[in-house]
Amino acid sequence: MTNPLDGNEENKSGHRIEGGIDAVVIGAGADGLAASAYLGKAGLRTVLVGAGPEIGGRIAAREIAPGVQGVDGEHLITILDPDVIAELDLYRHGVEFAARRLDTTYFFESGEVLRFDGDLTQAALLNLEDDSDREALEAFMGDVLETAAFLRPAFAGGGYAGPGGNHQRQLEKAVNQAPPEMAARVQRYLYATAEDVLRARFDDEQLRTLLLAEASFRSASPPHEPFSFMSLLRRYAGEAAGLQGAAAYPKGGTVSVIDALRRAAQAAKVDVRAATPVKSILIEGDRVAGVTLADGGQLRSSIVIAAIDAQQAFQDMIGPEMIDIGLQRILTARRPEISTARMQIILKGVAQDEATRR
Ligand SMILES: Cc1cc2nc3c(=O)[nH]c(=O)nc-3n(C[C@H](O)[C@H](O)[C@H](O)COP(=O)(O)OP(=O)(O)OC[C@H]3O[C@@H](n4cnc5c(N)ncnc54)[C@H](O)[C@@H]3O)c2cc1C
Incomplete structure (x- = not known):
């Protein structure tokens, strides 16, 4: 009618x-x-x-x-x-962005404070005492940025990034099509935990802690779970406010x-x-x-x-x-429980006195 x-x-x-x-x-x-x-x-x-x-x-x-x-x-x-x-x-x-590259501030039990603005190339400026750590950091940053750039098309389209998610299949496809050195690297990172990758590359515990915090920042994968290193690469494959790897506040x-x-x-x-x-x-x-x-x-x-x-x-x-059965299997694939809790506080500046820091 x-x-x-x-x-x-x-x-x-x-x-x-x-x-x-x-x-x-x-x-x-x-x-x-x-x-x-x-x-x-x-x-x-x-x-x-x-x-x-x-x-x-x-x-x-x-x-x-x-x-x-x-x-x-x-x-x-x-x-x-x-x-x-x-x-x-x-x-x-x-x-409009009120802040295009927010600082993240890490407070250590030792009382030290590290500020990090999400730019991995700037992390090289940290006051590292050990030259071998500085070299390892530079090599690591180069790897991360290069791998993230290579994986950018595979991460396109959003979606769930963990095991069973649509990214997993795109990443596996990317591995098959990559030149041998890159294929081996992505294969190594694909299911790796952020903790394992960083432990294998750095001796300095404080630096490792900083990078671990970066790896889990805005990620659903805690750093001790498989795929958590991929979460870091995913973030660096993207841009916020026109800046790679940044966290911006609109x-x-x-x-x-x-x-x-x-x-x-x-x-x-x-x-x-x-x-x-x-x-x-x-x-x-x-x-x-x-x-x-x-x-x-x-x-x-x-x-x-x-x-x-x-x-x-x-x-x-x-x-x-x-x-079809294949799609059903993907849809019902078990996803890991999310067990991260995080509190983000946006400050105008870093507290200067010891009492407020603690
Ligand atoms: C606690 C938390 C913190 C987060 N922090 C960040 C962060 O800091 N940075 C970041 O980038 N991302 C963050 N995210 C993720 C981000 O919020 C989501 O990725 C994004 O909002 C998802 O958008 P969406 O449009 O896909 O889905 P949603 O925002 O979930 O929208 C889905 C829509 O579909 C509608 N809908 C559902 N069923 C039906 C139906 N039957 N008929 C019609 N409409 C329907 C819902 O009403 C809703 O409006 C966070 C998520 C959470 C939960």
Whole structure:
């Protein structure tokens, strides 16, 4: 039945069926916003649907305590692809960095304090007494930067970086295609713990501790777990605020990046809808035909992009009977428990007096 008011149809149960859509993007977090902005820019009539009342997913501002606004997820930017900034015009849409390369300060029990700004090439300036450690550090930094640059295409596209994740397969493919010396190096680093790699290269315990802290910074892999060294390489393969390996803080917090992505999507004429949960992905024959919403309505479209957890998209929204065994195995691969707890405090400067430091 056609609704005379908007030309859309209703199904037998009286639910609205919307047509005239080229692409539906499920999930209104950072990824869904960026994907929909690209689709809109390409001239596709795109609808972005998010389940929650706010846009931004884990980076949506919420009242985390009475009168206090906060976000669940990202606080610092360690990877924001410069191509995405340029292609979606994010600076014009409001991204501005309050700090482009944040210092990280490490306090040691001995009372010493090390400041590190994320630039591995600057770490060479640390006051190292032992020349062999200085040489080892320089060689190590060279290896890390070169390997990270080589792996950059394999890390592209985001996603879960640990064992069973999509990066693992891309990295294994990269190993197969690499020149022998690089292949051996990546193979060595692929499942290595950050602790083992650093212990094999450095005698100086303080330097090792500093680099271990760097390796676990913003990483879901604790430094004693396999794949944790890869997390460091992943970070150095990316850029924040145009600087490799940096941690940057956007003016207004990470929510401001979400606001800019939302403006980019809206400038590309994307129809952004909050509080519109998707129940399932419609399959007709062997093709995607749109989505069914939790309220029973349908959005008809031959392109559906799921910017949500892959397991939820394939297993729950499409159903295991439609998925081949290989993909099912990847989706259900056991992921390691995350056992890291970290507190980040952003200071205006390093405390000068002994009492405050402690
Ligand atoms: C505690 C914590 C700290 C973090 N710190 C950092 C950091 O410092 N730096 C960093 O780079 N990253 C950090 N991250 C990771 C970062 O927050 C996430 O990678 C990023 O927010 C993920 O964005 P996303 O769009 O993929 O997913 P999400 O933000 O999870 O968005 C998914 C969206 O999909 C929607 N959705 C789900 N199901 C449906 C459905 N059925 N129908 C419609 N919509 C649906 C959700 O409502 C949500 O809006 C942190 C994460 C956490 C949890």
